[in-house]
Amino acid sequence: MADGGWIKVYRKIRQSFVWTDANQLKLWLLILMKASHDGNRFLFNGQQVDVSSGQFVTGRDAIASEFNAGAKPVQRVSGRQLWRWIKLFEKEQMLSIKSNTKYSVITVISWGEYQEDDQRLSITSPSSVHQVSTIKNAKNAKNANKRDSQHPRKREYADDSxxxxxxxxxxxxxxxxxxxxxxxxxxxxxxxxxxxxxxxxxxxxxxxxxxxxxxxxxxxxxxxxxxxxxxxxxxxxxxxxxxxxxxxxAPARKEAVPEWMQEGYHPPKQEVSAEDKAELAEKLKKLEQLRSRNATSS
Incomplete structure (x- = not known):
């Protein structure tokens, strides 16, 4: 359904049970507006779905989002309640529902009868009226083509595109x-x-x-x-x-642990030569003499 498009609504809808409930009537009109005029392919929750004329794809959360768009909090209807009404429409043979785990395809029953072309009605008109209408329509078409050539028509995308x-x-x-x-x-x-x-x-x-x-x-x-x-x-x-x-x-990079930090590490024993021991003893002796002089002077 494109924003600038239109649908037919029969006057006999006033005899239907939906006429007595404003929210049910709004839901039914939304369903008619969402139904594809011709076959179409669109994306729903990341998955491409093909639909035929009179069908559209939705889910409980999606239909609730569209139904409650712009409504005040007190006027909103839960997705659970909307889906109960849709099941009621199915029971009354107004539509059919085919569902899977990801989405539901809703088909408006007798869609062709709702939206069939007006041309069939004009055939029954008197010939003089039909001729005048044909001339007028041809003139309008010519003017429309002229306007279109001056102002290229922008693309219009359906709600389910x-x-x-x-x-x-x-x-x-x-x-x-x-x-x-x-x-x-x-x-x-x-x-x-x-x-x-x-x-x-x-x-x-x-x-x-x-x-x-x-x-x-x-x-x-x-x-x-x-x-x-x-x-x-x-x-x-x-x-x-x-x-x-x-x-x-990527796996986390592990730093190598030095050997001396590993559990159970024991430093290797090193043999000290006689010369090293003598040198160390001489240094300790000088250090002890220096300590004694400092103690005496103090």
Whole structure:
């Protein structure tokens, strides 16, 4: 789901049980907004997942984070409660859930009926109305093409695209280090993630791990405050991270202990020659005479 996209909501939703509960209604709308319009591939917790039309990948913590974004503490709903409601939606055959140990794939049942094209409705219109509508649409298309040629359209990334997921992940890490940091343009950040992946040939899982590393490092967490800076300093941080990894794996260097410090050491016995003994006795005699003179003078 892109920020500028749209979904259909049928009026008969007012007859559903979700209409009577504001939070359940909000959750159902969030599910419809997250469902992929076409098939897509994106990254979830460092793992690439393929989904079909009407599907999206999530988990209890992920859905709670999106549901409670911007809500006051008293308005937040726990992930456990949200998942109970999702299971209720499954029981009412509104969706299906396929889970493993890492994530769940949610499929909106009858997605095509929710989001089918409006063209089928226009076929039943009177020919005169259809002709006027066709002329008007052609004119609008021409004007739109003219505007697009003058202002190239920026890429728009869906919420479940790997580019926007990684951009949002970096923002959440930065915000956890500094809750007062201003929210960035996540679409622009997602485009920089795309450049890292397509131009710099960085796999998404390695980008994800580099975000973790730089935002846990006391120096880099104050310097990497955008995807552009992450891209610029990626090689420098990679080299530093590799050095840290190698130093942790290298065995500790052991200093050699001198022989005389080892337990049970006994100095070797040395034989003293007669000449050395005589010389030592002469020195002791002179030292004793010097001591006696000092004692007399005092």
């Amino acid at each position: 790997p580019e926007l997921i990684e951009a949002t992940y970096l923002w959440e890490k930065i915000k956890s280090n500094n809750p007062e940091h201003r929210k960035p343009n996540l679409q622009a950040w997602a485009d920089d993630i795309r450049k890292m992946h397509e131009i710099d040939k960085r796999p998404f899982d390695k980008i994800h791990r580099m975000i973790d590393w730089c935002q846990s490092d006391t120096f880099w967490q104050t310097n990497i405050l955008s995807v552009a800076k992450l891209r610029e300093k990626y090689d420098t941080m990679k080299a530093q991270a590799n050095r840290s990894y190698i130093s942790r794996r």
